[in-house]
Amino acid sequence: MxxxxxxxxxxxxxxxxxxxxxxxxxxxxxxxMNVGELRELASAAESLIQRxxxxxxxxxxxxxxRRAADLGISIRDLxxxxxxxxxRGRGRPARKxxxxxxxxxxxxxxxxxxxxxxxxxKWLQVAQAEGKSKDDYLIRS
Numbered sequence: 669m670x671x672x673x674x675x676x677x678x679x680x681x682x683x684x685x686x687x688x689x690x691x692x693x694x695x696x697x698x699x700x701m702n703v704g705e706l707r708e709l710a711s712a713a714e715s716l717i718q719r720x721x722x723x724x725x726x727x728x729x730x731x732x733x734r735r736a737a738d739l740g741i742s743i744r745d746l747x748x749x750x751x752x753x754x755x756r757g758r759g760r761p762a763r764k765x766x767x768x769x770x771x772x773x774x775x776x777x778x779x780x781x782x783x784x785x786x787x788x789x790k791w792l793q794v795a796q797a798e799g800k801s802k803d804d805y806l807i808r809s
Contacts, residue, residue: 774805 698706736743772781776791792805 773807774802775807776805 698709701709732746733743736746770783770785773784774782774792776782776789777795778791780789780791782789782792792802795805796802
């Protein structure tokens with residue numbers, strides 16, 4: 669394969685080439701902007717995205733309503749009755765009621781307690797470094 673053929677295969681053609689060139693020019697412009705200008709542009713772009721998304725949703729709804737009417741059916745025939753929204757929405761699930769901290773299973777030399785869950789407390793790390801066992805601090809009921 670000649671160099672010209674390889675170049676032709678690697679180069680985008682037609683609209684793709686125009687789109688790539690336009691994109692490259694936009695990126696070059698962005699590189700010239702300072703942080704404040706970029707933030708202003710990002711904010712304007714986000715507003716535009718929201719507006720266009722609302723426009724597209726409205727257009728879709730109108731199209732669905734029109735096509736349903738053409739078929740002689742209602743939106744309710746298609747999608748059923750609207751569901752009442754719950755008070756919480758679609759966010760994270762409700763937090764469980766806070767529970768009591770677990771009872772201490774180990775008692776330190778100065779009365780500190782540790783349930784045996786989570787990270788080992790410093791006093792127990794020091795005691796183990798000195799050759800003592802966790803069991804030496806076990807609370808025996």
